[in-house]
Amino acid sequence: HYNLYINxxxxxELAQELGLSQRQIK
Known part of the structure; x- marks a missing residue:
């Protein structure tokens, strides 16, 4: 259960970072 929560x-977090980077690039 813990592993699922961490994943x-x-x-x-990765989605947020990708979204921010994509916004900056655009």
């Missing part, structure tokens, strides 16, 4: 948080 979800990591994916959310």
């Amino acid at each position: 979800v948080i990591r994916k959310a």
Whole structure:
């Protein structure tokens, strides 16, 4: 269960970073 929770948080953080980088590039 803990691993799943950590994976979800990591994916959310990565998604935020990708979104910010994409916004900056555009």
